[in-house]
Amino acid sequence: MVPKKLLKLAKSLQHKKYRYQEQLFLVEGAKSIVELLGSSFTVRTLIGTSVFVNQHRSLIEKHISETSVYLTSESEISSASSFKNNNTGIALVEMPRTKTIPVTFDDYVLVLDNIRDPGNLGTIIRIADWYGVAGIVSSPETTDEYSPKVISASMGSFLRVPFFRANLADFLSKTELPVYGTLVGQGTSVHHTNFAECGLIVLGSESEGMRRILAQYITQAVHIPQFGTAESLNVGIAAAVLCDNVRRKLGEKSDAKM
Amino acid sequence: MVPKKLLKLAKSLQHKKYRYQEQLFLVEGAKSIVELLGSSFTVRTLIGTSVFVNQHRSLIEKHISETSVYLTSESEISSASSFKNNNTGIALVEMPRTKTIPVTFDDYVLVLDNIRDPGNLGTIIRIADWYGVAGIVSSPETTDEYSPKVISASMGSFLRVPFFRANLADFLSKTELPVYGTLVGQGTSVHHTNFAECGLIVLGSESEGMRRILAQYITQAVHIPQFGTAESLNVGIAAAVLCDNVRRKLGEKSDAKM
Known part of the structure; x- marks a missing residue:
């Protein structure tokens, strides 16, 4: 079961105000989440179907603690997502710290x-x-x-x-x-x-x-x-x-x- | 006043089935309609705000008979349009006849x-x-x-x-x-x-x-x-x-x- 509060938080992150208030943003859909799990970004919470989570279990375990992974139905994901056609997963990701622009670039x-x-x-x-x-x-x-x-x-x-x-x-x-x-x-x-x-x-x-x-x-x-x-x-x-x-x-x- | 039947027709043209049934398609928004009026396409009906129609009166008169131009409010256009932010006009345009592909091209x-x-x-x-x-x-x-x-x-x-x-x-x-x-x-x-x-x-x-x-x-x-x-x-x-x-x-x- 995904706590209602968490679904509400996920939905709120569709709005800029709440993204910056919570310092979190959404990564949605199988392909983007798999790429995300191979990156240095910090995933706070992952909501996914059991099929998706099982398929990528080892990658998920490397990246995020078990207690932050929630399993749910395709329809619940679809209704909480920004995209109707996303029925695999939603990740709540920490915004990285604002970086200072380098003085110059070599490209x-x-x-x-x-x-x-x-x-x-x-x-x-x-x-x-x-x-x-x-x-x-x-x-x-x-x-x-x-x-x-x-x-x-x-x-x-x-x-x-x-x-x-x-x-x-x-x-x-x-x-x-x-x-x-x-x-x-x-x-x-x-x-x-x-x-x-x-x-x-x-x-x-x-x-x-x-x-x-x-x-x-x-x-x-x-x-x-x-x-x-x-x-x-x-x-x-x-x-x-x-x-x-x-x-x-x-x-x-x-x-x-x- | 725009007849309800006409607004219904305009809305129906958002769907492929009705476009081909009626052999009509929509051109929406000021910029595209102005370009359309300078082309050889046949405009069956134009629904526009009085501001838009007055602004382009001579172009419109050259292209389409007066009886096919309907004036209405911004909000009615916006609600009949495929695009929320279109509040100037909607043109119902005849699909040109299907063209045969040339045997070859010189470009x-x-x-x-x-x-x-x-x-x-x-x-x-x-x-x-x-x-x-x-x-x-x-x-x-x-x-x-x-x-x-x-x-x-x-x-x-x-x-x-x-x-x-x-x-x-x-x-x-x-x-x-x-x-x-x-x-x-x-x-x-x-x-x-x-x-x-x-x-x-x-x-x-x-x-x-x-x-x-x-x-x-x-x-x-x-x-x-x-x-x-x-x-x-x-x-x-x-x-x-x-x-x-x-x-x-x-x-x-x-x-x-x-």
Whole structure:
């Protein structure tokens, strides 16, 4: 039996206010929970079906004390979860301590200015993981990185991509790294940009793009060349195309050196 | 006053069954409707706020007879719409006649194998539009291109990208164009692929990738190089990275010719 109080707590963590009050967030669904159990995150409580818990017993035992594992039915999990189609498990996970942003980075970092859509943020975290960027620095107003939709869309990548929050004007004004940003109709095509070994890539919000106050810190404006008639690209798509071109260019440079 | 019957019809079009029965689909929200009114699609009925209708009166008058325009309140639109945050207008649009797939294409075409998520399909249509591909050919099982979520995520691009459905094994077996497909761990990196002037790019479903039966028709396997640890990329992201690399390569070739 899962105590009612615990189910209520799990449900409350769908709301940002309670996540920060409790310093806990949700990881839901078999695939994400299995990845979580292989990570250094601290799992406070696991609610799962007996099938799921038995299937991953040794991994679970390594990671979490038996008294914090609760067995229940698929339907109870489904009704307590943020996602209707999750009927395997819910983990209540401790938020890691806020990390201080390193003074500098020796690779690429994505800088997110007021990304509002949790699906977009999760996708960007997944892209950052795929392209092996050193981390993400986001404005305070960017949607909460611990929201269930972000965690779900990141497909486990939230476990691996360092995520920081900062006043971006402050952060960008102090960096010595090149700052790349997409400014409409400006700068070089990403196909022809000579990307440096490390740098910051600034991505603006879905509806308004990059705030003016940040544009002054862009040391190299770039654009994604358009070949058709769509007005814009989704910010997640833009992030991927930028990262792909950075990695391609750095690959060409390292090939040339050999 | 909007007749109750009309509101009921509009709501019913959120379901695929009624869309095909009525041969109508929904375009919702100011931005998409304005783009729609500039297109060759036939708008059967427009339900809008007086503010919206007055603001776009001349465009509306050019496109649709006065008797088919209904004025109502923001709240009525919001409650009849697929999207809570749409409080400007809903258009009921005639499905265009099914087009026969051209025998061949003189540019790139995206081939979609069982894409299930409407958001992904809409995003792919938007990407196809941005990169100016000649069209999309999808399997019969791919999610309905007229679903409100697809139309919304395409951000108006559904108006410009030719969309066909076909038995893909049949379609691919007959083409003389090169067929590119991402097969895990196989083929050349998209950074180093010498893409031909025209071709087909096959994209597999979110959960299962490309079906085996189609893999035999791939004439050139390609992969998106991975630099970090994420297991995979979202199919929309993969579509964008592939299109971007195709256009970059063709640009290089045409530069070399000059």
